[in-house]
Amino acid sequence: MELTDTQRRILEVGKQEFLEKGFKDASLRAIVKEAGFTQGAFYGYYDSKEALFDALVSPAADGLLNQFIQAQQAHYKLIPEDKTEQCQDLSTSYLNYFINYIYDHFDAFKLVTCCSEGTRYASYVHELVELEVDQTKDYHQQLCQLGKLKGTVSRNLYHMITSAYFTAVFETVAHDMTREQAIDYVNELAVFFNCGWNGLLRFK
Known part of the structure; x- marks a missing residue:
């Protein structure tokens, strides 16, 4: 309308x-x-004031969440296609898509990241983390059963690493980086975290 x-x-x-x-x-x-x-x-x-805030935030925030779920599903599709060695490249590709989406809706995510205390969006990043932890843990267990990785990680460590990762990604918004700065930053971030996951999980 x-x-x-x-x-x-x-x-x-x-x-x-x-x-x-x-x-x-x-x-x-x-x-x-x-x-x-x-x-x-x-x-x-x-x-209400909250309804106004929701109207400003929900289209972008819900859109990112839906695309995030689609990205997780895309990773599962790699398993029957025997292309799981592409999972980290796929993650980095989606990360670039997400950061551009965030910058296409920058004010909405600025509200979510810095101004949402007292609304349901105050826990938005935490909810993304929880969703990612559950799905990543399950995905890695499937890879382990297929002999695609050797290492194991506790759920607590999954949560801490994932929380650090998502917090770091949304720091682009909190610190008002330009789109170009944010893209460079998250790609460096992806290299750093991928190396860490490789060290812990020992992908084959």
Whole structure:
């Protein structure tokens, strides 16, 4: 459904208020006043401050989550095709796709990364980590059963490594890197973590 001019104005003013003050300290009264509308006009579109934040964030955040799930499924497809040696190259390829997606929706992910305390998105990165840990652990167990790797890693270590990795990726947004800087950074990051996984898991 196409947005009205009033709705666009509310979203733009709300975004700036959230970016400047964070969700918890942002004022709905200030948003309405700056937008130049009544609270009644606001409630005609959003029933709360959180609903406004969700409208600004959810399309991009949910889109990244869905693509992340698709990336995990793509890794499983390597197993029956006997192409599991390509898994790290595939991961790096998807990482580049993800970082470009994040930068295509930079303000939304800035809100998620730096301004979401008090909303359901405060745990967004943690939820990605948990999803990745569960799937990666299962994927590596399947590779181990096929004789594709020798090493083992505890779930606690999986979680700590994955949490460090995702935190590092989203630091691009927290530190306002340019897209070009972010792409260079995450590719160096991929090399670093791939070397670590290779050392621990001893891929064949």
